[in-house]
Amino acid sequence: MSLSKHQMIGIGCGCAFLAVAGVLGYMFLDASSERAKLEAGDEETGDPGLEDAKSAFMAYNRAPVFPSQESIRSVKSNETCYAAWYADTRALAARGDYAEPESPEDNSAFKERLKIEVDRMCKLPGGVEGHIAVADCRFGFEKYLGENGILPDQKDVPFLARELASVSRAVDIFAEAGVSEVQSVTRPNPPKADSHDVQKPRGGGKKAKGDAAPSETCLEYKFALRARPAALVKMLNSLSSDARFMVVKDFSFRRSEASDMILTSISAKESAETQAAEASSGRRGRRGRGVEAQQPKLGEAETGKGKNMLVVDPELDAPFDVSFTLAVYDFGQSGGTAAQDAGKEAK
Numbered sequence: 001m002s003l004s005k006h007q008m009i010g011i012g013c014g015c016a017f018l019a020v021a022g023v024l025g026y027m028f029l030d031a032s033s034e035r036a037k038l039e040a041g042d043e044e045t046g047d048p049g050l051e052d053a054k055s056a057f058m059a060y061n062r063a064p065v066f067p068s069q070e071s072i073r074s075v076k077s078n079e080t081c082y083a084a085w086y087a088d089t090r091a092l093a094a095r096g097d098y099a100e101p102e103s104p105e106d107n108s109a110f111k112e113r114l115k116i117e118v119d120r121m122c123k124l125p126g127g128v129e130g131h132i133a134v135a136d137c138r139f140g141f142e143k144y145l146g147e148n149g150i151l152p153d154q155k156d157v158p159f160l161a162r163e164l165a166s167v168s169r170a171v172d173i174f175a176e177a178g179v180s181e182v183q184s185v186t187r188p189n190p191p192k193a194d195s196h197d198v199q200k201p202r203g204g205g206k207k208a209k210g211d212a213a214p215s216e217t218c219l220e221y222k223f224a225l226r227a228r229p230a231a232l233v234k235m236l237n238s239l240s241s242d243a244r245f246m247v248v249k250d251f252s253f254r255r256s257e258a259s260d261m262i263l264t265s266i267s268a269k270e271s272a273e274t275q276a277a278e279a280s281s282g283r284r285g286r287r288g289r290g291v292e293a294q295q296p297k298l299g300e301a302e303t304g305k306g307k308n309m310l311v312v313d314p315e316l317d318a319p320f321d322v323s324f325t326l327a328v329y330d331f332g333q334s335g336g337t338a339a340q341d342a343g344k345e346a347k
Helices: 005-040 049-059 069-093 109-120 153-175 229-241 263-281 289-294 337-346
Strands: 125-128 181-186 215-226 246-256 319-328
Touching: 109 125, 109 153, 153 181, 153 215, 153 229, 153 319, 215 229, 229 246, 229 319
Parallel strands: none
Antiparallel strands: 181 215, 215 319, 246 319
């Protein structure tokens, strides 16, 4: 049976249609599979799915700082302002940093300077025969002074020089505030490692560009002293406002003597009233002007007239025993007022 021309054309068109439909079906299935893959996300590549991306977008959209160009410029501006503030604040805190002398100090020369400085501190005004400390006070440097004093190791001299500058500054503040006596000073021991806190940068003393920022150090000194209330308040104010960055820690105080001026005055008043009552008990039978004279006048109790008023003088009261830890910070920026003071003392 032979097919006509029209039948042949119809069969060809049908085959072409089936081929096109198959291709379109395959493309549809492939697109559906790709969409499902995109919506679910790819765990191997770490690409988020559609829902995750929408959630992230909504989170950014609802964030306090919207991720716009204006916000990015604001963040960069804040970084610049913070960097300037940090530099100014660090410079202010480091204005009293101790600076190591330009030329290294010999250990024998340091010991001689230590003797002179300790003698000077002992002679500062105070309440121990006119001085702030007893004659044999060493202010924490007993190991290197006195009959059994040893010569400090050369490697410890920079660290000891820094400690001497800190102790001298603190004792000067005590004397200016009117502290009665410095009883003892406990200073930190030099580090056992070869690298000390006080070191010069390599290459002639100047730091090259790109060096790491100087790290801050903190040395804690323990002081025991005697001071009256007014001197104590003035001392604390001076320590907190000094150019050197110092922090008072573990502060405590108590009466240095068992007697208290207020309690003593009250006891004396009560004893006098008791003696007066006992003396007048034998004359209770008498009447007249003597009894009338002992009775308070009208309005005398209300005004307080005729009473033995209690008066005390803080300057004459017993001082307090005070103990505290003084943390002295250095921020690695030498050349401040502390360095100038150390240079004057060395001269």
